[in-house]
Amino acid sequence: MDFTFSEEQQAVVEAARAVFAPVAPDGVPSPALTSGAVADDFDRALWAKAAGADLLSLLIAPDYGGAGLDAIALCLVLREAGKVLARVPLLEHSAAAATVQAHARPEVRQRLLPDAGRGETVLTVASAGRTGHDTADLAVTARRAPEAGGGDRGDRDNGSDWVLDGMQTAVPWAWNADRIVVPAHTPEGATVLALLPGPATEVRGRTLAEQISTTGERLAELRLEGARVASDDVIEDPAAWPLLHALLTTGTCALALGLGERVLAMTSDYASKREQFGHPIATFQAVAVQAADRYIDLRAMEVTLWQAAWRLASGAAGQLPLAGDVAVAKTWASDGVRRVVQTAQHLHGGFGADTDYPLHRYHAWAKQLELALGPAAAHEEALGDLLATHSLG
Incomplete structure (x- = not known):
């Protein structure tokens, strides 16, 4: 059995090294030396370089402008990013894009993936649950909104908005993301993924509270109290x-x-x-x-x-x-x-x-x-x- 990486995967490693090797980890203050977050935003200049090297579209299909590679290629890039403590949401962004591609509706894929591959739309994921030690998909509930005009036929109306209630802690890069992917469970026990707009877009019933990670990065506690999400922006596939x-x-x-x-x-x-x-x-x-x-x-x-x-x-x-x-x-x-x-x-x-x-x-x-x-x-x-x-x- 051949365990060597393919030519495409090796090329990705070379591209990642060219992007990440110049990064100096000691150029960012130690979290022990700051009273708050080490920075308000992630490294936008590095993000732009990663986008220019096509590292943000690794798992996105060529139909949407991506490289069409796999999880091994992504892990090879993340390995290089980890060596220099790269302050970019590469993992969350790539994982969310791959999930949207595999399970979202075609119109959602067409709307999000090209911009995500270019780094113009930034994706992140709320995956820590209520405390960081519990199951993320049980931290938030999702139910169909009642029909306008009365009469709750939401469970039978696939065009209805969804209503989210609950809390997710320690959401990475949430303050600067354009979309936050939030897992939630329905009354029937299924798990859905809501593509919640980021803080730049007002969402009634959604609040963010600042948290600081062990690394000194700015995280967010995401609270949802009757927050509505359009049906198109909810992925219902159980996989x-x-x-x-x-x-x-x-x-x-x-x-x-x-x-x-x-x-x-x-x-x-x-x-x-x-x-x-x-x-x-x-x-x-x-x-x-x-x-x-x-x-x-x-x-x-x-x-x-x-x-x-x-x-x-x-x-x-x-x-x-x-x-x-x-x-x-x-x-x-x-x-x-x-x-x-x-x-x-x-x-x-x-x-x-x-x-x-x-x-x-x-x-x-x-x-x-x-x-x-x-x-x-x-x-x-x-x-x-x-x-x-x-x-x-």
Whole structure:
């Protein structure tokens, strides 16, 4: 079996490196040094460069001006973005666009996707639930609006608006997005996705409250109290939310991998130059063993990521559903990225705790990614349930 990346995927990596390599993570203030968000907006200049390199349209079909590539290509780009802590909504935007393409109505696809591919329409996703630890699709309810003029025939009227009630916390990039994809559950127990307009468009019953992430980025608490969404802007396909959730999770693992690889490279460079007792500390067995353990973590993060991304991209059947491969990738990414940055801070000594040193920002981002992925123990439990349900015999 050939495990090498295709020519198209390798070309995407080269394009991503050209866009992200010049980014200097130490050019953004450490969250520990600011009283609020590190910036009011994401990096618009970098966003424009990514759009110019066609990195925002990777998963969009050529019919809508995109590259027509798959989740593996997206993860390759996110890996490069994670290495420099790129402050752009690439993951949320790409996952939302792919979901719209796969499951939205044709007129919605035609209206949103060309502009999304050019970066002119920015998409994000509310996926953290009420607290960040519960299921996002149960945090908001969605029901058909009653017909104008009385008489509630909304459940039978497919042209009715939808009414949303509930709350989603820690919505990334919400203050600057043009559309916020909000998962919600209906009275019948189905999950729909509402394409809610961003804050630049007034929506009655929608309020945003500022939150600051561990990374110092500006998040939003999204509250919905009878907020109406047009029927065309609601995706009712039951397969839409599982796809969106899998793309977000797998992409987060890719960001964690890129971040971890850069941190290990920083640690290797420091340990090879920092001397004690007349020798570089990299030559000490205790240091070398710790670095080797973290290298093993990264290789495990990598192989489980590509397994999940391949299953997601190909739709290949397996003995376990896709959720099993995603759970394994999440387990390694959540624990692995934490161990990598902790070891890096330890081996850097005093520099590891210096908020002016770039490693501090990497630690903050790693903690945010770990929180987004959730505890490894929970994923192991989920994997155990899947193994119990789907016999491997």
